[in-house]
Amino acid sequence: MIEQDLNKLEEKSIYLIREANAKFKKIGMLWSMGKDSTTMVSLVRKAFLGKVPFPVIHIDNGIDFPETYKFRDDLVKKWNMKLIVAKSRIQPEMTGFSCCGSNKTVALKKLMDEEGFDAIIVSIRRDEHGIRSKERYMSLRDKDFKWNYKDQKAELWNNYTTKTDRGEHIRIHPLLDWNEIDIWNYIMRYKVPLNPLYFSKEGQRFRSLGCTHCTNAIKSNAKTVEQIVDELRGTKEEERAGRQQDKEKAYIMEKLRALGYM
Amino acid sequence: MEKRLVSMLGEKDHGKSTLIGQLLILTGSTTEERVAEVRKANKGKRFEPAFILDSFSEEREQEMTIETTRADVIYKGNVFELIDVPGHLELIKNMISGASNAEMAILLVSAKPGEKFQPQTKRHIYLAKLLGVESLIVAINKMDTVKYDRSKYEAMEREVRDYLGLIGFDRRVDYIPISAYDGENLVKRSSKMPWYRGSTMIELLERTLEAEIRSHKPDGKLRILVQDSIETDRGLGHFGVVYSGSIELSKKVRVEPSGATATVSGLYLKGKPVKKAGRGSSIVFAVKGSAKVSRGDIVYDPDVEVKASNSFGCRVFLIKEFDTKSKDAVIKVNNIELHVESLVPDEVVSPVTAESLEFGRVLEPNNSVVGKIRIKERYPLESFQSFKEFGRFALYSGHEFVGLGIVE
Helix, strand or coil, rough: CCCHHHHHHEEEEEHHHHHHHHHCCCCCEEEEHHHHHHHHHHHHHHHHCCCCCCCCEEECCCCHHHHEEEEHHHHHCCCCCCCCEECCCCCCCHHHHHHHHHHHHHHHCCCHHHHCEEEEECCCCCCCHHHHHCCCCCCEECCCCCCCCCCCCEEECCCCCCCCCCCCCEEEEECCCCHHHHHHHHHHHCCCCCCCHHHEEEEEEECCCCCCCEEEECCCCCCCHHHHHHHHHHHHHHHEEHHHHHHHCCCHHHHHHHHHHH | EEEEEEEEECCCCCHHHHHHHHHHHHCCCHHHHHHHHHHHHHCCCCHHHHCCCHHHHHHHCCCCCCCEEEEEEEEEHHHHEEEECCCCHHHHHHHHHHCCCEEEEEEEECCCCCCCHHHHHHHHHHHHHCCCCEEEEEEEHHHHCCCCCCHHHHHHHCCCCCCHHCCCCCCCCEEECCCCCCEECCCCCCCCCCCCCCCCCHHHHHHHHHHHHHHHCCCCCCEEEEEEEEEEEEEEEHHHHHEEEEEECCCEEECCCCCCCEEEEEECCCCEEEEEECCCCEEEEEECCCCCCCCEEEEECCCCCCCCCEEEEEEEECCCCCCCCCCCCCEEEEEEEEEEEEEEEEEECCCCCCCCCCCCCCCCCCEEEEEEEEEEEEEEECCCCCCCHHHEEEEEEEEEEEEEEEEE
């Protein structure tokens, strides 16, 4: 697992966040309360001298872990953030792909129409999944939320797609260059508050967090950020091994993303 | 640990993905599980190293690369992030997006009878030069299909060398015969080509990296690109990125395009006050004095000899046709938009033959235009030679990306 220069990564992310803020009318930021999007919020605070100028959005299907809800409410207070909860309705007969597709994506679409966001910040990383490595820093989604990944806009020399037609929006990806271990090194260096589910309890912890239905814990004794970093340096297991949606079929993530999933 | 982006170049099917896959395997940069998985999925068929790359699962059905993909090859503590790009002509904008940040490139040319040195390969080289690639490794691939014949390799090398001479490619170039599929000359010296006495592919990457570090220019004078301005608790602050040099409290600076001078009165890095910030920093700064600072401005040391202008010599590679009288053309430089008054070509050149072509008001795609660009506002562009970050631009017609250019 390659550890990159944290300073360079931070500077680039802060640059991208500020560039987005300068170019878009109304930005929302997805916050799942996971390690990546919480790192993202921390970077936004650095970019704007301690303030979070965009609302943070939780797409809530009602079946996140209790620890996650508590963590959310505590941090919203501590960091003085504006929280928007987009309720999505869980359908009991659905799992994995159809569940994520219908619930989270539909709820986000509804919210974006209501709020009139022309861009949202999403905390994906290139190393997470093959198809995510094909994203741009600023990627266009059409009015039906579709990602036309076979015909993306060019992105070169810090020139990004920032113009949208009616109903389209841009996904902003300031963490695209980061690897999983970089996120943990950042959390360690700056003591970023974290959802307690990431730390080992009775020999198990979560390495990647989704909702209660589709996320499984991994075996681990890592009880601190330092221990997690040590654990990751020795692992060969893939990060999203505990996530249902990635396993169903090889091309499922591609489908999900093309349909607008985060 | 040093990390460098290395772009792959070359025509479709000349072996770009195979070379990346094989380098990942031979340097141990991928897990054994991953290799076993690919073997299993490909049971009964020829093992394809190209499939090692995760992302290719989505593109296997079509047997071609659509979008760029990256893979890290780790060797003796250095990391080479290899960027695979599509070889197809119609996907050239994706190739540009992938290759635009790389300073090193590997060009693949197939020695296989019938595959040859293609026009598309020449376009890739031409673009690499325009994009600012500093060093090129030319790999004559598929040597297994010509029985590792020295004369075949030399003929191919000469052909590439002639083309590089034709377009005046003045950067570092190395040549190497390989078989990406069989792993010949990649990490170990090939016993099948004893006549080749040069370095292996991985050694060439290492040596190129070392040469690049050695030739690294000192930081130079201050250049800050202003992104935005905000009200802070202590007054007006400006967001900016330090592209070169360094900024300090109390330093005198000049702002272009206005030409006004000012003194730095406040400086923040990562949200905290600091006295000094260097290259690559995303800063917040404030100035004393009457100078107005706003988005797109560039802040210099007062003695930097760059002045704003509205007319520049340029070389533009078009990927779409372009109407020279277009009313809605813009160029973007580091995401700052400048409106184009006119593009006046002196010459249109084919990147394949380096010959001058006839042209009319509407210019054809896939050629290179040498001429003058006039913009509606004054802006401090520099020549690509003297400072590349402020001497290159993307050209748009309305929302559509139509080409890329450099200031000459």
